[in-house]
Amino acid sequence: MPRDQGSTVGELGESGVLQRVLAQLRPAMAATLGPGDDCAVMRLQGELVVTSDTMVEGPDFRRAWHSGFELGWKLAATNLSDVAAMGARPIGLTVSLAVPRDTPVTLLEDIAAGLTAACEAMAPGCGVVGGDLGTAPVITAAVTALGDMEGHSPVTRSGAQPGDQLAYAGDLGLAGLGLSLLFAHAIEEDGSAHGRSLAALWERHPEVLAAQLAPTPPIPLGVIAGGSATAMMDVSDSLSVDAERLAQASGVAIRLDSRLLADAFGMQEAVSVPIAAMLAGGEDHGLLATFPDGATLPEGFHPIGYVIEQAVGDVLLHLDEQPYESRGWDPYTIQLPGLVAG
Template identity: 70%
Template sequence: MLPRVLRRLGAAAASEVGPGDDCAVLRVSGDAVVTSDTMIEGPDFRLAWHDGFELGWKLAATNLSDVAAMAATPTALTVSLAVPHDTPVVLLERIAEGLDAACRALAPGCGIVGGDLGRAPVVTAAVTAIGELAGARPVLRSGARPGDVLAYAGELGLAGLGLSLLFAEAAEADGTAHDRTLGELWARHPEALAAQLAPTPPIPLGPAAGRAGASAMMDVSDSLAIDAHRLARASGVRLRLDRARLEAAFGRQHGAEVPLEAMLTGGEDHGLLATFPEGIAPPAGFAVIGSVEGSAATGAAEARVRLDEEPLEARGWDPYRVWPPGSGS
């Protein structure tokens, strides 16, 4: 089974020894960065929504964005898959194809260099991504300083919108109608479903932000509101998000209207939230969405992040609320 899956995978440019020995061997330029993430059927994804290709794509994309958020360039992934014994091999092949396609599209040169295949009661995928800094310094969450501008690159709110549409569909579908209603969802909201099921984080903008002089950076995974609080806390600063700038930059994405609430609390965006010292223009692809207002002592959590003048709670997506606001029961 493993050879049929491995055949789907292109080689990593940095790989000196690929899958098949005890380890892969990788050339690394400068320091390495490493991150791991697990996705488990049930809490993290549903096979009724994701086909294997999208699942593989999302596995790669979410890990690649963590590498980019350090200002590093992704060079290799390892993938451990464990699946129930009756899993069709075609699902594994499609996962491999999705992993490979995401690497080619989002981080050319990066490839899968190793991993394993085992048995589990539900589909379980653990990915480790490795990147290289090539002599550059890593950009951490903790470097934001008062006076910096706050900027964001990537889709914002669409993925959360996609997930709420899927939940609403699942609540309404009677099971037999699922294929049809999912097809209708894709036809009506392709941009939101794609953002949720096969996100396209702006990987090259991570190293570009580092070269430009970003003072802090992170991947927005839980929600802009939650992750802005994390960046503010790590840096010991207060952040101000500018509602007008957010709506101007992200109110319409790929033709879809995105409400402010989705931008702030949607989650799974996997874009880059970064700060840049005054006078440094963020690279093209970043939109300025606010500023670093001042220092903040530990414990002053409630005032760390504001939207215009109002304190912004660290809220993420709530699966029990139907989207968009007001449309649910």
């Protein structure tokens, strides 16, 4: 059936929009009842893990930069990484989309297609099991991701021990470089985003744009690392901010090693990445984990530092021999150009 490019959600109405969106979804293996009833029903092997995250047009993404497909992909990736960070297998997503009435129905279909493709690529068997549709002044996508511990114990942020190795798996700093690139080359003088230079940016910097707009964190490594990690979390706000959170939760301090960081992540997919971008970039959604001293790291994890005793004076984070002040994303205080005024 040809897609009717002209229809907006306001013209089509809820049930018509829902039908078009549902056609882009694939069943989740663990779902015994999928979308369409009051709830989805899922069968688990072990404990449930659950996480929620919302992306709002303006503060969290720009329509001029993100295609609907990329937005759907990123929504899945950022939530799946939280499930992986517990050592769990992702089994389902719920997605609430609230959009202006003049939004083309095709955008919602593309978001659904991106969610589906991301699940197939990063978490086979996982899929969208439910959600709802509504209206909002800007596109607002709220995702909840569900995972199954399958009889294993969850890996929290609080289990790191002095002497542990600190390791990271996934892209590091690329997503932040991608955001910098977009702010440097795809912003009008009034701060609004534009897409005029997007094709050229994609041609010259595909790795960093992909890392920002449609990231592919190493979701399957979560279950694998769960077998030996003492602590694990996904890096969403930045390596330095999240490493400090892990240290805080575990009652330890962390020493990042700039030489190890440079060795493992100085050159990623033909992109030269400075240490500063690795430390403060944010939105990488890779896995930061600690492993016992001497343990062999799971393939995909690279050593980047050490866990040490919490020193007097509560300095939780060090880079080499020096205290390091963490920096990264805070939704309420960060000032980006072009954001809707609070």
